[in-house]
Amino acid sequence: MRKLPRGIIISCQLEPGDPVQDVSFIVNMARSADYAGAVAVRTNNADHVRAVKDSVSIPVIGLVKDRNYQAFITPTFEHARDVIKAGADFVAIDCTRSERPVQLKTLFEEIRSSFPDVGIIADIADEADAELVSALRPDFIATTLCGYTPYTLGCSLPNIELVRGLSRKMSIPIIAEGGYTTLEEVQNAFQNGAYAVVIGTAITRPWITIKKFVDLFYKKFN
Numbered sequence: 001m002r003k004l005p006r007g008i009i010i011s012c013q014l015e016p017g018d019p020v021q022d023v024s025f026i027v028n029m030a031r032s033a034d035y036a037g038a039v040a041v042r043t044n045n046a047d048h049v050r051a052v053k054d055s056v057s058i059p060v061i062g063l064v065k066d067r068n069y070q071a072f073i074t075p076t077f078e079h080a081r082d083v084i085k086a087g088a089d090f091v092a093i094d095c096t097r098s099e100r101p102v103q104l105k106t107l108f109e110e111i112r113s114s115f116p117d118v119g120i121i122a123d124i125a126d127e128a129d130a131e132l133v134s135a136l137r138p139d140f141i142a143t144t145l146c147g148y149t150p151y152t153l154g155c156s157l158p159n160i161e162l163v164r165g166l167s168r169k170m171s172i173p174i175i176a177e178g179g180y181t182t183l184e185e186v187q188n189a190f191q192n193g194a195y196a197v198v199i200g201t202a203i204t205r206p207w208i209t210i211k212k213f214v215d216l217f218y219k220k221f222n
Contacts, residue, residue, distance in 0.1 A: 001119050002059050002089040004140065004196070007039035008186070009061070009175065011200030012052065014044070019207055023048060027055045029204045034058050042198060046086040053087030061121060062088025071100035073123050073145070077110040084115050092142065095122040095133040096149050108136045121175065125149040130166050141166060142175035142198065158185050160192055167193025 010033035012026045026048050030041045034056040042061040043052050049062040062074075062083030069075040073094035074083070080091045091111065095104060111120060122138035124130045125145040133141070143162050147155045157179025166174045173195035180186055181202040189197045201208055 001117050001139070004059055004090065004119065005039045006195055007037070009040045009042055009177075009196050009198040010038045010203060011042040011177070011198050012048075012204050013042070013200065014048075015205075018205065023051050027051050030056050039196060040090075042092065042200075046082040049083045049086040049088050059089040060087060061090045061092055062086065063092040069101055070098035071096060072098075075100055076102055077107060077114075080107070080111050081114070084111075084118050088118065090119040090121050090139070092121040092123050092144070093138075094145065095138070095141075096125045096129050096145050097132070097151070098149055104133060105136060108138075123177075125152045126162065127165055127169070130170060134170060134172060138172060140175050140195065141170060141172050142177050144175075144177040144198070146178050158189065160185075160188050163189050163194050164192040 012029040014021055026043060030052040033041050038058060040059040040061055041052055041056060043049055044063055044065050049060055053060050064074050064079035064083060066072055066075055066079060071094040073092055074080050075094060084091055108120060119139040121140045121142050122133045123142050123144035124133060125148065130141050143159060146152050146159045146162055147157055163174055163176045174193060175196045175198060176189035176194035177198035180197055180199050186197045
């Protein structure tokens with residue numbers, strides 16, 4: 001299995017409705033992450049994984065978002081297989097308590113049987129999720145889905161308390177993800193035990209940052 005060093009991970013993903021849908025945008029963001037010293041890139045769908053893998057030297061975390069399922073991040077073996085065959089070094093899986101098309105134990109076993117050299121990152125929403133999935137021994141646990149499940153809606157992000165609690169209880173390394181936008185927040189996550197911190201929207205979806213400035217103008221000066 002490829003090593004995932006401690007440090008900053010950049011999430012380079014596009015969502016439906018984003019003004020940019022060109023894979024070259026993802027590739028250039030990934031190259032920027034590699035150039036700046038990020039330890040990995042996280043990206044969505046096989047086409048983007050393949051393009052990024054061909055363009056960077058750092059590990060690629062692959063996933064597939066399939067909103068047909070409540071557990072929507074890489075919910076089936078077929079999803080995992082697609083991004084792994086495209087070159088993903090690690091695969092991220094929705095490990096929340098949401099309804100899923102296949103049991104997590106079965107999914108983990110299928111991935112490990114077919115792709116023993118690929119690491120598994122368990123995306124969770126709260127401590128209960130982490131405790132449940134820890135029995136399957138994922139390589140990393142990430143706080144990606146805090147705020148995205150019915151039982152974590154309204155949680156303040158970034159959830160440093162979740163990172164602190166998991167880091168104290170778990171022997172599995174914790175990746176802090178979700179709402180990290182400032183240097184102080186990232187520093188706080190590391191100080192509270194995070195192995196790595198994922199930064200996404202704050203860097204790789206600049207139109208959202210632009211809109212904050214535009215909205216401020218119209219609210220205050222128009």
